[in-house]
Amino acid sequence: MPFITENKKVGLLGIPFSKGQPRGGTEQGPQAIREAGIVEKLEQLGTQVCDHGDLTFDYIENDTPDGNVKNPRTVGHANKKISKAVSDIIYNGQLCLNLGGDHSMAMGTIHGHAQVEPDLVVVWVDAHADINTPLTSPSGNIHGMPLSFIVKELDGYVPTVKGFEWVKPCLSVKDLVYIGLRDVDPGERWIIEKFGIKAFSMQEVDKLGIREVMEQALKAIDPSGTRPIHLSFDVDALDPTITPSTGTPVHGGLSFREGQYIMEELANTGRLNCIDVAEVNPSLGNKEENTLTTETTLEVLNKCFGQKRGGGFPSNYVMPRAEKTRTSCSSTKSH
Template identity: 40%
Template sequence: MKKHISIIGVPMDLGQSRRGVDMGPSAIRYAGVVERLEKLDYEIHDKGDIEIGRPGKEEEDSDGNLKYLKAVSKASEELAVAVNKVVESGSFPLILGGDHSIAIGTLAGVSKHYKNLGVIWYDAHGDLNTCETSPSGNIHGMPLAVSIGVGHSELTNIANYIPKVKPENIVIIGARSLDEGEKELIREKGIKVYTMHEIDRLGMTKVMEESVAYLKDKTDGVHLSLDLDGLDPSDAPGVGTPVLGGISYRESHLAMEILEESKLITSAEFVEVNPILDERNKTATVAVALMGSLFGEKLL
């Protein structure tokens, strides 16, 4: 990994229906992310936050079943530009969410710099819905579909190229809540998924080693998109869509440590921290601790 890290906050809450996740970047900063990474001898450049506008009520269902489409699209374009500049500067992009719709902009900014970008999607959900399959119309359930070129053209065309990532270059880890349309898309596209069944059966070490081996030879960079709801709600209560039976705090540290040892990760985002639903900023603190492991923090 590079020794320079550039942080971009995206206080976005329009991709889902529970308010509060827009305060996620502030909560993560308050939990000491800059200080934690500086202790690991990284030079940190905090670029501040992407400005997210507040659309009127009449814009909520701006295109059928897609809530806040225009606002999410605009923020994605701005984030793509900001992330692109970070990558061009040679710094490691670390994006703080905000809801998971921000991954649309992150991947649009990152992927143009790689011929075969890989993605590790650490999440309880597949985020592979479209406007046709989504039960809610919330765009935070669609960013991975959008990034493989499936979905509304206003989202898939962010940064003017499609797709951002090939389905065979994706690994989803921690899935335990998939809609029927997502299951169909996973089968159709051949996306590699480790559900909680595989994690329990194989163990996190095996899952991560297999994921690294799967991506190592066919990608020239790997983006980590970590949704805090991938963890069990007992460890990360401050998320908008908690699902019981998730990955433990200890397993998540192990996963980050294995990724650090692999030297594969070239960009990362941590999303869906919602301080309103949290307990004394516990989830943001967990996010920062996991970042520590991802960037090389060791006990001894």
């Protein structure tokens, strides 16, 4: 079986951003993933990669909180820029692969994707729900709020925040599914239950198994099997024993095998259209932990592009033929 069935170009976009949370270092994530060989690995799979480089961001001085929201103007303006860049890549027919960066970037990536593909669905693989509103967030850190700004049903629960005037809700709760949750705030739990968002915590993963989780998840958001998929993957969805260099680790996460299976099943749909990789933080942990985190991330990510654990070959692979064929021999019985 080939690695990939469709020779679609991948538009690689670096989003070196960290102001959606208090720990510096996620701005180094794109470079760490690049240095780990993301481009080379994708090309080995027969994928055409168009590297759009890294976005640059303006950090607004004296960006005082707006209510409970920290760094609102910096994060808001950054996500507006992210939305435009993602929209341009997808408009040009490329699968957009976003290397973050903290998870506040997903506000911009999903918004940008929706400008081109308004019928999209979102698979959110994360230890956290990231759907706090500015009024329910315990911390005020926007990397825990990105979904609340773009979910239509929460429009009446989200106050106006300086820097976010441009954001228009573009995603319905029925088009969102969570996988891997295990650290959910009370306000987020209320939202999930109030609006019936399909959510598979680690308890459901343990109970049902990852195969059943994926079947139910995809059926819930796309029963017709026709809609473009946006994958937003926070590396803290995986257990911190395999991705230690991240800002908000939570024990009891997805195993390496479960992470790979999720990506394999998404790749099998043939409808992955945009992928976020968030919260790789090389400033946390030692060299060995950094290497483990990036290598694990790449191995899991490769499965999105059709890499098979059972082996495969690039779509352009040509089997070499021998110049001289061997002569077969037959055995005979001696009497």
